[in-house]
Amino acid sequence: MKFEIKRxxxxxxxxxxxKAVSSKTTIPILTGIKMDVSSDGMRLTGSDSDITIQxxxxxxxxxxxxxQVTDGGSIVLQAKVFxxxxxxxxxxxxxxxxxxxxxxxxxxxxxxFHLIGLDAMDYPQLPDIQDxxxxxxxxxxxxxxxxxxxxxVSSSETRPVLTGVHWEVKDGELICVATDxxxxxxxKTKLETLPEGEYSxxxxxxxxxELNKILDDTSEAVEIVMTNQxxxxxxxxxxxxxxxxxxxxxxxxxxxxxEYKTTVTVNGRSLLQAIDRxxxxxxxxxxxxxxxxxxxxxxxxxxxxxxxxxxxxxxxQAQSIEGEELKISFSAKFMMDALKxxxxxxxxxxxTGAMRPFILKSALDDSILQLxxxxxxx
Amino acid sequence: MKFEIKRxxxxxxxxxxxKAVSSKTTIPILTGIKMDVSSDGMRLTGSDSDITIQxxxxxxxxxxxxxQVTDGGSIVLQAKVFxxxxxxxxxxxxxxxxxxxxxxxxxxxxxxFHLIGLDAMDYPQLPDIQDxxxxxxxxxxxxxxxxxxxxxVSSSETRPVLTGVHWEVKDGELICVATDxxxxxxxKTKLETLPEGEYSxxxxxxxxxELNKILDDTSEAVEIVMTNQxxxxxxxxxxxxxxxxxxxxxxxxxxxxxEYKTTVTVNGRSLLQAIDRxxxxxxxxxxxxxxxxxxxxxxxxxxxxxxxxxxxxxxxQAQSIEGEELKISFSAKFMMDALKxxxxxxxxxxxTGAMRPFILKSALDDSILQLxxxxxxx
Numbered sequence: 001m002k003f004e005i006k007r008x009x010x011x012x013x014x015x016x017x018x019k020a021v022s023s024k025t026t027i028p029i030l031t032g033i034k035m036d037v038s039s040d041g042m043r044l045t046g047s048d049s050d051i052t053i054q055x056x057x058x059x060x061x062x063x064x065x066x067x068q069v070t071d072g073g074s075i076v077l078q079a080k081v082f083x084x085x086x087x088x089x090x091x092x093x094x095x096x097x098x099x100x101x102x103x104x105x106x107x108x109x110x111x112x113f114h115l116i117g118l119d120a121m122d123y124p125q126l127p128d129i130q131d132x133x134x135x136x137x138x139x140x141x142x143x144x145x146x147x148x149x150x151x152x153v154s155s156s157e158t159r160p161v162l163t164g165v166h167w168e169v170k171d172g173e174l175i176c177v178a179t180d181x182x183x184x185x186x187x188k189t190k191l192e193t194l195p196e197g198e199y200s201x202x203x204x205x206x207x208x209x210e211l212n213k214i215l216d217d218t219s220e221a222v223e224i225v226m227t228n229q230x231x232x233x234x235x236x237x238x239x240x241x242x243x244x245x246x247x248x249x250x251x252x253x254x255x256x257x258x259e260y261k262t263t264v265t266v267n268g269r270s271l272l273q274a275i276d277r278x279x280x281x282x283x284x285x286x287x288x289x290x291x292x293x294x295x296x297x298x299x300x301x302x303x304x305x306x307x308x309x310x311x312x313x314x315x316x317q318a319q320s321i322e323g324e325e326l327k328i329s330f331s332a333k334f335m336m337d338a339l340k341x342x343x344x345x346x347x348x349x350x351x352t353g354a355m356r357p358f359i360l361k362s363a364l365d366d367s368i369l370q371l372x373x374x375x376x377x378x
Numbered sequence: 379m380k381f382e383i384k385r386x387x388x389x390x391x392x393x394x395x396x397k398a399v400s401s402k403t404t405i406p407i408l409t410g411i412k413m414d415v416s417s418d419g420m421r422l423t424g425s426d427s428d429i430t431i432q433x434x435x436x437x438x439x440x441x442x443x444x445x446q447v448t449d450g451g452s453i454v455l456q457a458k459v460f461x462x463x464x465x466x467x468x469x470x471x472x473x474x475x476x477x478x479x480x481x482x483x484x485x486x487x488x489x490x491f492h493l494i495g496l497d498a499m500d501y502p503q504l505p506d507i508q509d510x511x512x513x514x515x516x517x518x519x520x521x522x523x524x525x526x527x528x529x530x531v532s533s534s535e536t537r538p539v540l541t542g543v544h545w546e547v548k549d550g551e552l553i554c555v556a557t558d559x560x561x562x563x564x565x566k567t568k569l570e571t572l573p574e575g576e577y578s579x580x581x582x583x584x585x586x587x588e589l590n591k592i593l594d595d596t597s598e599a600v601e602i603v604m605t606n607q608x609x610x611x612x613x614x615x616x617x618x619x620x621x622x623x624x625x626x627x628x629x630x631x632x633x634x635x636x637e638y639k640t641t642v643t644v645n646g647r648s649l650l651q652a653i654d655r656x657x658x659x660x661x662x663x664x665x666x667x668x669x670x671x672x673x674x675x676x677x678x679x680x681x682x683x684x685x686x687x688x689x690x691x692x693x694x695q696a697q698s699i700e701g702e703e704l705k706i707s708f709s710a711k712f713m714m715d716a717l718k719x720x721x722x723x724x725x726x727x728x729x730t731g732a733m734r735p736f737i738l739k740s741a742l743d744d745s746i747l748q749l750x751x752x753x754x755x756x
Contacts (some may be wrong), residue, residue, distance in 0.1 A: 078687065081658060081659065081687060081688075084658050085655070085658055088651070088654060088655050088658065089655070090651065090655075104688075110692060110693035110694065111652070111655055111690070111691075111692050112690065112691045112692075113655075113659075113688065113689075113690045114688045114689045114690070115687065115688035116686075116687065116688050273466070273468065274489070276466060277463070277466050277467070277468075277489055277491075280459060280462050280463055280466065281459065281491075308494075309456065309459060309493065309494065310459075310482075310491060310492045310493035310494050311491075311492045312489070312490065312491045312492070313489075313490045314488060314489050314490075315488035316488065
């Protein structure tokens with residue numbers, strides 16, 4: 001194996017696949033990055049066995065020669081050292097040559113590195129995913145969906161299935177739900193390309209967080225392929241594989257109240273800032289609970305009291321308050337997460353009583369629903 | 379005590395003094411910030427007992443009213459909570475009122491906070507420093523001097539005096555020396571304002587690092603006052619006090635060789651990059667030692683060999699090599715620190731032999747001297 005490659009393109013490719021490589025892996029070869037070079041170009045693979053990222057650097061692009069391949073082949077090189085070497089080489093021209101016993105020679109300007117590689121045959125094979133059951137979502141919309149749901153997954157491993165986001169494709173809609181059993185985030189998205197049949201998978205929250213770091217903020221289509229054990233996200237030059245979580249995702253539709261007694265419409269950003277301030281004192285005592293009252297005269301009060309530190313009161317003018325007056329307490333963090341997901345628009349908050357879950361929606365559309373369980377303090 | 383203040387100016391002042399406040403302090407009142415308000419303005423004080431920072435916000439500046447004082451007074455408030463509250467208040471107008479029992483009321487827009495303050499009488503008094511023995515250095519030069527020396531202080535507490543930088547004023551010069559006994563950094567600076575007599579103090583490296591964070595990159599004069607236990611740096615609105623280290627600083631002049639057998643002149647930036655790359659493999663094995671050879675034909679080779687990972691060779695063209703050929707090994711980190719302090723200029727490196735300390739200077743002037751002890755490998 002011998003080729004020359006433009007350093008800056010190799011750096012870009014390594015940055016992408018490196019996100020899947022973990023130094024904590026128990027499978028030694030996964031601390032490496034696999035390079036497969038052929039006359040078409042170079043495929044880079046990084047994996048922590050949960051997530052696998054592949055990127056392809058074409059030998060030629062827009063008439064420009066990026067890789068000059070003398071001999072094709074495959075090798076696995078230690079991700080961290082290899083990445084740092086390539087990043088710090090003195091020129092943009094890099095020559096890589098593999099000789100006997102996986103000896104890897106990296107040359108650039110007057111620098112020469114000799115690394116000991118690993119046999120690419122020992123690198124785990126990627127699952128063979130049939131792409132006959134795919135649908136597409138624009139990259140920026142996919143990132144938004146993840147941003148609106150992933151934060152609500154459980155961080156506890158006691159019910160592993162709750163550490164993932166439930167993706168369901170049904171009736172021309174993608175419904176994504178995350179819950180840690182104290183709060184829930186649901187996002188519905190109409191699909192333009194309708195896949196046949198129904199799908200129901202649970203994708204690890206961590207995978208979707210990593211996916212969001214890799215996707216560009218463009219409207220370019222991302223192809224999504226779901227199988228029984230894996231989901232594949234395909235963008236222009238990147239393949240992102242994630243394993244799926246096993247187990248049945250709980251039916252969450254029953255959690256959402258059907259009737260409401262108090263409906264508050266309020267500016268989301270103002271409420272977020274008021275709760276942020278009210279929670280400054282609550283945070284000190286680590287329970288982080290604030291009180292919320294909907295009063296006559298469309299007045300909202302957010303307050304918190306921390307005997308050791310002090311207390312705070314925030315007044316807020318609501319657009320409207322319909323139904324009964326209400327006092328309720330909840331986690332400031334959960335409320336702030338939910339308001340951030342709704343992102344500064346006017347929000348409609350619907351309550352059924354001080355002890356019952358309440359929901360938040362954007363005043364503009366129904367696609368997002370956030371549900372929070374209150375905390376008993378009154 | 380009651381006054382109104384512009385939020386943004388209070389935030390600025392808090393940001394400055396907050397740098398001295400440590401949550402790890404064993405003196406509870408030092409987790410707070412002291413505010414002293416009079417008709418002239420507000421003095422803020424933060425301290426971790428090693429470092430004390432004071433800043434003054436004038437009641438009026440350039441005809442603009444910044445503080446409207448109804449009643450003067452003093453209070454100590456929890457630094458972290460108070461800082462976060464002020465940063466997040468909804469408007470630029472902040473009213474602060476202290477009522478009985480150190481009850482502190484903070485109002486802005488429709489937010490109202492009630493904090494429990496502490497008695498300012500319990501806050502440690504600042505040392506009374508006579509400023510009859512002061513000299514001045516421009517802020518940017520002071521920052522440069524610190525940047526060129528502080529990195530070389532010892533991080534080990536076995537010889538506490540070595541965790542500081544030795545500042546000596548003598549013959550119209552300020553001589554700053556730091557050493558961890560494996561390397562040494564020395565910077566000489568001609569002083570324009572000559573203080574009377576000789577001074578010799580040891581300033582904790584940590585204090586100088588914090589000082590550099592606070593000083594602006596301007597040529598504005600900083601007044602420096604040294605006493606037996608404290609040093610005070612005074613800029614426009616900030617007073618920065620640091621305790622001094624006790625104990626005799628070792629005489630380091632004898633460490634510096636008087637004769638040299640090999641003198642290499644080379645571009646500092648190229649050498650820094652070559653050593654950075656050569657150390658990539660050395661780092662993996664944690665000893666971080668690279669080999670350096672000065673050869674005939676003005677050729678420098680930097681290399682390292684790490685049996686587990688691989689090896690690297692870097693060639694470099696020196697401007698000149700005078701004297702004997704030489705092979706020597708040293709810590710890549712120490713060499714990189716020294717080259718960064720000399721900052722990209724051509725450097726002159728003078729060796730006395732593979733087992734003897736060697737020195738680095740800028741090719742342009744003699745003000746900086748860096749000394750490194752080699753590592754025995756050849």
